[in-house]
Amino acid sequence: MVADRIGWLKAEPRGIYLPGADAWVDPSQPVARAIVTHGHSDHARGGHGMVWATAETLAITAARYGPQPGGMRLAYGEKVEIEGVGVSLHPAGHVLGSAQVRLERDGAVVVVSGDYKRAHDPTCAPFEVVPCDVFITEATFGLPVFVHPPAGAEIARALARLRASEGRCLLIGAYALGKAQRVIALLREGGWERPIYLHGAVEKLCALYQAHGVELGELRPVAGVKADALVGEVVIAPPSALQDRWSRRLPDPITAMASGWMMVRARARQRGVELPLVISDHAGWDELTRTLLEVRPREVWVTHGRDDALVHWCGLHQMKARALHLVGREDEDE
Amino acid sequence: MKGFAELLDALGFASGRNAKLALMAHWLGETADPDRGWGLAALTGELDLPAVKPALVRALIEAEVDPVLFRLSYDYVGDLAETVALLWPHREEGEVPSLGETVEVLQALTRSSAPAVLRSMLSRMDSSQRYALIKLATGALRVGAGARLARQAFANRFGVDVEVVEELWHGVAAPYAELFAWGAGKGPRPDLEAKPLFRPFMLAHPLEAPESLDLAAFSAEWKWDGIRAMAVCRSGEKRLYSRDGNDISGSFPEIVAALDQDLVLDGELLVRGVDGTVGSFNALQQRLGRKSVGAALMRDYPVFLRAYDLLFDGSEDVRGLPLEVRRERLQAIVAGLDAERFDFSHGLQAETLEALAELRGSPPDPAIEGLMLKRRTSAYVAGRKAGLWYKWKRDARVADCVLMYAQRGHGKRSSFYSDFTFGAWQGETLLPVGKAYFGFTDAELKWLDAWVRAHTTARFGPVREVEKALVLEVAFDSIATSKRHKSGLAMRFPRISRIRQDKPAAEADTVDMLRGMVI
Structure with missing residues (x-):
């Protein structure tokens, strides 16, 4: 024994x-x-x-x-x-x-x-x-x-949806520590070079990651940016903000959520997301x-x-x- | 199959009627024949593939995956098709068949050939295609888009009138090549003159302001508490249709058998009670929803059609004639029909609003739920057109609501879903307006429980969210404004007075209508 x-x-x-x-x-x-x-x-x-x-x-x-x-x-x-x-x-x-x-x-x-x-x-x-x-x-x-697909393919799917949707932005719900920064890094690997916009609740930890040498590219706060300027852009927010009044400021967002739970349809529907992204930490x-x-x-x-x-x-x-x-x-x- | 699987996925996550309409319309436009036709058949519930049952799917997966791991996965996921789609090993490379090819293969299956063929198809597909295949094969798409919505999507895509599509629908068969050709402007409108088609019903608005009605222009009839039905006989072919265009001939064979001349009648199906009265709606329900009925049911619950309008006289379309002229012809025709199965809904005499209100307040039969007021000159037009037909219900404190959530009860009901949350429409969304856990019989509870289990779209602990497809008539003592609910309304003493299988969810009542009942 x-x-x-x-x-x-x-x-x-x-x-x-x-x-x-x-x-x-x-x-x-x-x-x-x-x-x-x-x-x-x-x-x-x-x-x-x-x-x-x-x-x-x-x-x-x-x-x-x-x-x-x-x-x-x-x-x-x-x-x-x-x-x-x-x-x-x-x-x-x-x-x-x-x-x-x-x-x-x-x-x-x-x-x-x-x-x-x-x-x-x-x-x-x-x-x-x-x-x-x-x-x-x-x-x-x-x-x-729960056999999660390659995260890169999920990111590519999200970007393809954004490019095919006129007048909308891509809002990705991601846990503030770890998931948000990984999603940003994967977006960069997927060829997304534009600035990425952040909900206030993820800013601090993104800055901490950058201070530890993790490359996240140009990040900007959403606060103060006009809705028109966010058309065609990617916004990262904590999951709790997806259904919140906060998201009303965004131009017709494609609501996505990055989580391993998104594998199961009922779980994705519970979150009320339009685009479930199976990305798990x-x-x-x-x-x-x-x-x-x-x-x-x-x-x-x-x-x-x-x-x-x-x-x-x-x-x-x-x-x-x-x-x-x-x-x-x-x-x-x- | 790939495109159809993507459509099902997107429909599953789309919220709202318009988003679903846009997705379906886009897909119908992008997809070629015959795939789009088979897809439309699947979305409208017209595909019947009897060789594949859930038990077969279950047997196949249990041969692939450790049974304990399967059971734990199924418990967690809660949907057989999705569990199998996620668990099935992708083993074979090779072409995934198109939707049309898939349907052909599935139609040709027998009980003995089904397992091997299905196994091989599943092994070549990805998870989302496997999900679509199993949903298609077991005939349970459950994407929250009903048959009517799919036909609306067709109409939207091709810029045709949805009422015309509804009318043609029962005369065309999947994969609807001639329907698509007509829609695309590449073929004539399908010629269905000689077929016993469904004709869309003319519907009434609730009467909001009786005092502003020009009574002289309207005729009055009792509004009977039965099932709206259309009896059709064309070149000797006979059908009985329900309000949403379903063929209910099998449930009421004696009515169909008694049709002995070409015509199209609109009326109310009722059960004959004792001493010339009309039986309760409950009695009628015994007959609804059965594919066939036995002699005992026909004897115990004898039905007849109380006719109130005429759409076709022989092969002549009389829908353009004034109501009064149609009713005259109707009365003459009904006089020649089997009196046991058909009678004429007589007009009421009331010169003043007071006289009318008195009639409404004290009807001679409990199966009367109010009055119908119809403009004497009105043509028979599909749908609900302003200013033509009105319903003036006797007891206004009843509302048709849509079942949204069900929760398990307690005590002796602990195994049943017996607490029902229902909603009314606000635009294209449903808002919960109340919750009821009684009013139904034990048999109805059993039925509701089975319905909930078969139409679950999501689970939250003990609560199931269901497909928004079942209309419940809810009775209540009063309704008041309330801050507790999103709809801003609260019912007092709500109970489920009736299950309205005959009514499409889209025609349930609105929050605005309920707000009008606040005292």
């Missing part, structure tokens, strides 16, 4: 806990010692005593919650020891600065992957396969219906199963999402797996 050798790690409903070090991975409440995988608010919260994370994640947390004391900056691959547990961070490919946490003690290795994806993303370091005994994974898209079914086959851990623990299907798949492939049912992980806006 692997679990016998890793009594130094516990899976609690509130997160992954290291009793010896009194440290938590992505705790849902303020704690004395936290190791944080990435900057999304369901993983990174303010008010911890000490926080081990990448420089980018610490910067994102500071931008969202104000300056936080106790930040312990870790580069990818750099090792530290916290009360006998060897800790290092490795790229997860989810958003800027996102990391998997590698934990080692008594010859056993546990990797807490956080949120991750394997698909192309010009705005962050690609996922790294880290060999381990126990691989702790999410399963947001843990159903075989979480691993789809093919990426999850490919990762498990490449990492080949002795055990798979599934934190949240559609865990029953992934646990069942592990059984079919002679992998030991169990669901942890962690609380407080959100997957609504993905």
Whole structure:
């Protein structure tokens, strides 16, 4: 039993806990010692005593919650020891600065992957396969219906629709941290060279990405721009703004939403979007199963999402797996 | 198939009638024969492909995908066609057949050949094409665009009158080559003179201002609470049509059998009650929606047609004649028909508005729901033209609303969708105007539950959004303005008084009409 050798790690409903070090991975409440995988608010919260994370994640947390004391900056691959547990961070490919946490003690290795994806993303370091005994994974898209198409093709589809629509603009709803910047970078890769217009809620994080060397091209705030001037342009806004009065200022927008959930028609219709774009920052079914086959851990623990299907798949492939049912992980806006 | 799949996708995400019309009209214009004709047949629900049942699709996918993973996926997605479209492995390269070729293949399928053929077609397609194929083959497009809207799109695309399209519709068959040729100006109008066609109904406006009506110019009749129907006999071929042009001959064979001369009659289908009265609408409902009826139903619920207008006398089109002249001819014709199945809707004598109002207030039969006032000189014109026909309903506190959402009930109704949210039209959108969870019989509840399950377009927890296609007659004690609802209205004590399968959703009442009932 692997679990016998890793009594130094516990899976609690509130997160992954290291009793010896009194440290938590992505705790849902303020704690004395936290190791944080990435900057999304369901993983990174303010008010911890000490926080081990990448420089980018610490910067994102500071931008969202104000300056936080106790930040312990870790580069990818750099090792530290916290009360006998060897800790290092490795790229997860989810958003800027996102990391998997590698934990080692008594010859056993546990990797807490956080949120991750394997698909192309010009705005962050690609996922790294880290060999381990126990691989702790999410399963947001843990159903075989979620095989996300290449994001570039979705962007091309959106641009084609914009070019074929006279007098309209393209309004893309995208989560403010990560998705918005990835969509912008993919638009640039897709040949869109015009300025891209931003809702106020995504400006700050775009600036943070640019300050970390991510090329996003020319960005302009929507505020103060006349409707006529936005015809034929691309506007990025958080999903909540799509149906909001805010969007009335835009010239007959083609309402698009970039999310892995857009794969399922009913989910897309719930959002009231005209153009669903299947662009996900979480691993789809093919990426999850490919990762498990490449990492080949002795055990798979599934934190949240559609865990029953992934646990069942592990059984079919002679992998030991169990669901942890962690609380407080959100997957609504993905 | 590629273009049709894209159309279905776009229709699925389009909001509003006009957006859907534009998409369909564009597609009909861009697509060649016979593909566009088959597409139109699919959109109007005229394609019948009996070899492919949902059970077959399910059996095929369960042979491809681990059954547990399939079940979990299906639970999540909630739609069989979409689940299969997403899960099916793309294996074979090769040409994807055109829509026309696809329909030909599907029509030629037998129970034994269907599995292998369908499997091979699915394997060559992409996800959106697979979705379209399964929806097409199982006959359930559910894109929120009804048959009438599809015909309107045809009319828009080719700049022809939709009422003419409606009239021709029952005389042409998919893929409608002659209809498209006529539309494009490349062929004559299809000659359907010798066929028992549906003729679009003339409709009435609600009477808003009785005191401003010039009574002398109008004749009055009772407004009966039955099913509007058109009896057609042409060269010995007979049909009975419902208000939206559906052939309901099978539900009322005794009426059809009693037609013994060429004519087209407009009237109200009613059930004969005891002692010369008219049976309730509930009794009539026992007969509606059945493809065929047995002797017991015909005996227990005997129907007849109360005729009030004449469109064709023999082969002569009399729609251009004044109402009074048509009614004279009608009375003479009805006198010669089987009295058990046909009678004449007599005019009412009322010289003054007071006399009319008194009649309206105390009708002699509970199956009367008010008065009809028709201009004596009016020609029979399709649709609702101003100033010609009026309906003056007895109890104004009834409204025809469209079912929008259904929620599961509690207790003994926990397995049924029994809480219904309905809406009225504001322009081309429906606004919820109330919610009701009683008024129906147990049998009606069962029927409504099945309807909701078969017409779900989205789920939100315990709530299902349904296709906006079912009209419910809602009765209520009063209606008042309210800030709680988007429509600005709230009904007091609303209950579902009747399911109006016979009424197209587009003809349900408007928010403005309801606002006029606020006291």
